[in-house]
Amino acid sequence: MLDVRNLQKTYTGRNRTVEALRSLSFHIDANELVCLVGPSGCGKTTLLKCMAGLLAPTGGEVMLDGRPVSGPPPGMAVVFQEYGRSLFAWMNVRDNVALPLRRKKLGKAREKELVDHALEVVGLADAHHAYPWQLSGGMQQRVAIARAVAYEPKVLLMDEPFAAVDAQTRADLEDLIRRLWRELGVTVLFVTHDIDEAVYLGQRTIILSKSPTVVQEDLTIDLPDERDQLHTRSSARFGELRAHVYEQIQRAKHHSGDTEASVPSAAGAATATPHL
Numbered sequence: 617m618l619d620v621r622n623l624q625k626t627y628t629g630r631n632r633t634v635e636a637l638r639s640l641s642f643h644i645d646a647n648e649l650v651c652l653v654g655p656s657g658c659g660k661t662t663l664l665k666c667m668a669g670l671l672a673p674t675g676g677e678v679m680l681d682g683r684p685v686s687g688p689p690p691g692m693a694v695v696f697q698e699y700g701r702s703l704f705a706w707m708n709v710r711d712n713v714a715l716p717l718r719r720k721k722l723g724k725a726r727e728k729e730l731v732d733h734a735l736e737v738v739g740l741a742d743a744h745h746a747y748p749w750q751l752s753g754g755m756q757q758r759v760a761i762a763r764a765v766a767y768e769p770k771v772l773l774m775d776e777p778f779a780a781v782d783a784q785t786r787a788d789l790e791d792l793i794r795r796l797w798r799e800l801g802v803t804v805l806f807v808t809h810d811i812d813e814a815v816y817l818g819q820r821t822i823i824l825s826k827s828p829t830v831v832q833e834d835l836t837i838d839l840p841d842e843r844d845q846l847h848t849r850s851s852a853r854f855g856e857l858r859a860h861v862y863e864q865i866q867r868a869k870h871h872s873g874d875t876e877a878s879v880p881s882a883a884g885a886a887t888a889t890p891h892l
């Protein structure tokens with residue numbers, strides 16, 4: 617489905633060169649939900665932009681269903697952290713959600729059906745005539761998610777989408793993402809700063825080193841598929857995985873493509889569960 621192969625990105629400015637991504641390789645299967653964590657500034661957003669075809673890598677490639685990504689691919693949607701900036705203040709919720717569909721030229725009836733369904737699944741059916749500035753942060757982020765859902769993507773890339781909402785709303789939105797992932801059969805790559813979120817949400821957690829960035833670990837999250845905030849988070853296994861990811865993030869702050877040449881192979885690493 618999604619293949620990141622030796623991806624490299626160096627930003628070259630007039631006075632400064634930043635090697636953000638040294639050499640990243642990993643694979644995501646169709647219908648997987650994978651989380652990505654790493655130290656601040658390690659290049660998570662850079663990676664996502666390259667994967668979404670919004671930024672050209674310096675080397676390597678991203679393949680989607682066997683085809684190289686060289687611009688925003690159809691079938692891929694991105695949800696960014698700054699929902700305030702991705703929603704248009706002068707458009708109501710319905711029009712904000714419908715906006716990307718205009719390109720698909722589906723016809724009014726189908727467009728309405730998709731928008732109604734997307735607003736329904738994110739729990740905003742009653743708010744379709746409201747404007748973004750009349751909504752709470754959590755509701756605005758739901759609008760951004762509804763917009764992605766209405767687009768019917770095969771792949772959903774999310775860049776720290778819940779970083780700016782309160783803890784309670786965040787827990788609700790995490791469960792919403794898991795529900796959408798299961799119901800819609802979409803492939804999700806979810807970038808987060810939050811260690812608990814990285815363990816709770818996904819089937820795998822990819823841990824990145826500090827910049828120049830390599831994959832430090834590709835960890836299978838072997839928690840039961842049925843998860844809920846109370847029981848899953850209080851389970852012994854959740855605690856073990858959380859401690860492990862925490863330790864790895866601490867290690868990642870000192871580890872980079874400069875300090876170690878080892879990059880786990882995409883195929884082997886994805887199945888390897890380290891002994892904790």
Ligand SMILES: Nc1ncnc2c1ncn2[C@@H]1O[C@H](COP(=O)(O)OP(=O)(O)OP(=O)(O)O)[C@@H](O)[C@H]1O
Nearest residue numbers: 627629634636655656657658659660661662663827
């Ligand atoms: N347009 C740019 N020009 C030059 N350098 C950049 C640019 N964008 C990012 N960088 C640099 O690339 C590195 C990775 O940045 P990036 O934003 O991808 O990291 P991040 O892991 O998403 O950060 P954070 O955890 O703070 O959100 C940083 O050193 C950053 O300063």
